[in-house]
Amino acid sequence: MSKPLLAGIEAGGTKFVCAVAYSPVDIIRETRFPTASPKETMTRAYEFFRDCERELGPITSLGIGSFGPVDLDPASPACGHITSTPKLQWADTDIVGFFKKRMNVPVGFDTDTNAAALGEGRYGAGRDCDTFLYLTIGTGIGGGVVVDNRALHGLVHPEVGHIRVVPRRDDTFAGTCPFHGTCLEGMAAGPAIQQRWGKPGIELPEDHPAWDLEAWYLAQGLAAMVLTLSPQRIIMGGGVMHQSQIFPAMRGYLKEFLGGYVDRPEITEEQEDYIVFPERENQAGITGALLLAEDVAGKGK
Amino acid sequence: MSKPLLAGIEAGGTKFVCAVAYSPVDIIRETRFPTASPKETMTRAYEFFRDCERELGPITSLGIGSFGPVDLDPASPACGHITSTPKLQWADTDIVGFFKKRMNVPVGFDTDTNAAALGEGRYGAGRDCDTFLYLTIGTGIGGGVVVDNRALHGLVHPEVGHIRVVPRRDDTFAGTCPFHGTCLEGMAAGPAIQQRWGKPGIELPEDHPAWDLEAWYLAQGLAAMVLTLSPQRIIMGGGVMHQSQIFPAMRGYLKEFLGGYVDRPEITEEQEDYIVFPERENQAGITGALLLAEDVAGKGK
Numbered sequence: 001m002s003k004p005l006l007a008g009i010e011a012g013g014t015k016f017v018c019a020v021a022y023s024p025v026d027i028i029r030e031t032r033f034p035t036a037s038p039k040e041t042m043t044r045a046y047e048f049f050r051d052c053e054r055e056l057g058p059i060t061s062l063g064i065g066s067f068g069p070v071d072l073d074p075a076s077p078a079c080g081h082i083t084s085t086p087k088l089q090w091a092d093t094d095i096v097g098f099f100k101k102r103m104n105v106p107v108g109f110d111t112d113t114n115a116a117a118l119g120e121g122r123y124g125a126g127r128d129c130d131t132f133l134y135l136t137i138g139t140g141i142g143g144g145v146v147v148d149n150r151a152l153h154g155l156v157h158p159e160v161g162h163i164r165v166v167p168r169r170d171d172t173f174a175g176t177c178p179f180h181g182t183c184l185e186g187m188a189a190g191p192a193i194q195q196r197w198g199k200p201g202i203e204l205p206e207d208h209p210a211w212d213l214e215a216w217y218l219a220q221g222l223a224a225m226v227l228t229l230s231p232q233r234i235i236m237g238g239g240v241m242h243q244s245q246i247f248p249a250m251r252g253y254l255k256e257f258l259g260g261y262v263d264r265p266e267i268t269e270e271q272e273d274y275i276v277f278p279e280r281e282n283q284a285g286i287t288g289a290l291l292l293a294e295d296v297a298g299k300g301k
Numbered sequence: 302m303s304k305p306l307l308a309g310i311e312a313g314g315t316k317f318v319c320a321v322a323y324s325p326v327d328i329i330r331e332t333r334f335p336t337a338s339p340k341e342t343m344t345r346a347y348e349f350f351r352d353c354e355r356e357l358g359p360i361t362s363l364g365i366g367s368f369g370p371v372d373l374d375p376a377s378p379a380c381g382h383i384t385s386t387p388k389l390q391w392a393d394t395d396i397v398g399f400f401k402k403r404m405n406v407p408v409g410f411d412t413d414t415n416a417a418a419l420g421e422g423r424y425g426a427g428r429d430c431d432t433f434l435y436l437t438i439g440t441g442i443g444g445g446v447v448v449d450n451r452a453l454h455g456l457v458h459p460e461v462g463h464i465r466v467v468p469r470r471d472d473t474f475a476g477t478c479p480f481h482g483t484c485l486e487g488m489a490a491g492p493a494i495q496q497r498w499g500k501p502g503i504e505l506p507e508d509h510p511a512w513d514l515e516a517w518y519l520a521q522g523l524a525a526m527v528l529t530l531s532p533q534r535i536i537m538g539g540g541v542m543h544q545s546q547i548f549p550a551m552r553g554y555l556k557e558f559l560g561g562y563v564d565r566p567e568i569t570e571e572q573e574d575y576i577v578f579p580e581r582e583n584q585a586g587i588t589g590a591l592l593l594a595e596d597v598a599g600k601g602k
Contacts, residue, residue, distance in 0.1 A: 130455075131453060131454070131455035131456075132455075145529075145530070147448050147449075147453065148448075148449075150449075152432060152448060152530070152531065153432070153531065154431075154432035154433075154530060154531030154532050154533050155432075155527075155531045155532060155533045155563075155565055155567060155568075156531050156563060156565060157531055158528065158529055158530060158531050159528045159531070159562065159563065160528055160529050162528050162559075162562050163524075163525050163528050163529065164467070164521070164524065164525065164558070166465070166467055179560040179561060179562045180560045180562065220465070223464075223465065224464050224465065224525045224529065225529050226456075227459065227460045227461055227463050227464050228446075228459055228461050228464065228525065228526050228529040228530055229446070229453070229455060229459060229529055229530065230453065230454065230455030230456045230457050230458055230459050230460070231455050231456060232455050232456045257465070258463075259480040259481045260480060261460065261463050261480045261481065262456075262457060262460065264456055264457060266456060267456075
């Protein structure tokens with residue numbers, strides 16, 4: 001009997017990554033291409049998998065971690081769709097249905113952030129945790145919560161980027177979020193940095209006051225998340241977090257915001273191990289998509 | 302073979318409830334008595350169980366839901382202890398050890414709030430949810446998070462009462478929390494109501510402005526919790542929530558705080574079913590303690 005062959009798609013708003021693998025960290029073939037129209041992009045992914053099957057034998061299951069918003073509710077008629085995305089061409093795209101119909105395999109489906117959180121959890125910085133938080137701070141702020149190797153969904157899925165934050169006294173910026181103004185994303189994602197300081201973060205020097213303020217807002221959001229979830233680790237990636245000077249300041253502010261209430265060495269002393277950069281930043285998404293495939297393998301179509 | 306006999310203790314700061322049962326909702330004997338010194342109180346509980354065993358046969362396992370703070374970390378030498386509680390007589394009490402030594406059975410242990418959350422989840426308002434939030438608003442604000450029938454612990458356990466809230470413009474109260482001042486507990490627990498208005502909540506009329514303000518603070522805290530956890534339901538009990546006029550106002554404010562971002566009928570239309578009062582308010586704690594017993598039965602001592 002041949003080994004089950006897994007397929008995965010990291011469906012991003014700007015690029016697709018497709019891979020086939022015998023295990024989530026044993027990738028045999030991989031391809032990356034820019035996200036175009038749904039039909040063109042999904043067909044290209046499907047043709048890649050078809051070519052892989054010719055060479056390697058039948059694919060057993062597929063996992064997709066997708067940009068969104070997506071509908072994950074099994075009871076919903078739109079389950080498996082990308083729904084009301086600002087990428088208008090992709091609105092109401094039945095991405096799961098497209099592949100299920102053509103490949104005739106069970107399809108695991110989750111958000112891109114949750115897939116990356118799962119990948120980072122199993123094979124990266126979350127590998128020794130049963131409850132952790134994974135955040136990306138980039139053009140938006142997204143987060144995934146993993147409990148016992150599964151991404152938490154609940155009603156929909158967490159939207160930690162939209163937690164309300166209190167503006168700092170010295171900051172008069174009104175926030176960029178069309179829904180909430182001064183939520184965490186509105187005050188601390190890449191576009192907020194760019195609008196507040198008049199240029200993109202990448203062009204600001206390392207000792208620019210932007211980074212201390214950034215650390216302060218992120219820590220304020222983290223405090224609410226720590227009190228609600230009690231994560232064993234917080235993994236923070238995305239473009240903004242490449243400014244590694246944010247980390248030490250943010251750890252100090254988190255301690256201040258918690259005010260001594262959560263009296264654990266992870267928070268008061270060993271913070272370098274509590275709030276960390278991802279270990280597999282660029283691979284976490286596709287690894288997680290393959291984990292979703294592994295999870296549904298043999299579960300029926 | 303006789304049916305396994307479960308024992309449970311709801312160890313509260315003011316009273317102990319002890320029960321033996323063939324299932325968490327099939328209680329055979331129950332006793333309640335005030336919490337005195339640790340030795341006196343725990344001995345009384347132990348004697349109750351010993352008497353039950355004489356009559357009903359051997360107890361298979363014990364579950365304890367305890368006031369705290371408690372140490373739940375299996376790696377800690379103080380695991381199973383009540384630790385730095387303001388009830389000084391009880392500080393550093395090895396409650397699990399006391400019963401394990403005398404009864405020689407496996408002991409399940411969690412916070413009183415988590416036990417109540419588990420009880421309410423399995424047999425109450427959370428029975429159809431796999432992810433829900435259980436809150437008690439009384440002399441403090443505590444919360445339990447249940448995911449797939451298990452109470453979430455993570456690093457310690459959630460402490461949602463200490464989420465920071467923004468004071469409302471018309472409220473100058475400085476908050477009662479010695480750690481954070483104006484956190485949710487500091488602004489909205491029973492003592493905050495009493496200090497702000499000069500008399501306990503129970504003496505304020507139903508249409509007093511205290512209740513609208515209370516609803517506003519609670520909703521602000523709930524917004525952060527909804528965005529972090531995505532619960533399928535929020536169950537809110539405790540003395541303050543007996544003021545049932547809080548519920549409709551709180552549901553409206555939650556919708557406002559979320560600003561349309563979580564666009565689900567549970568939040569925008571069917572709120573009466575999303576934020577609810579517990580179904581088993583007085584029995585949830587002991588039921589949860591028995592669930593903890595059931596969970597460790599047969600798992601070794």
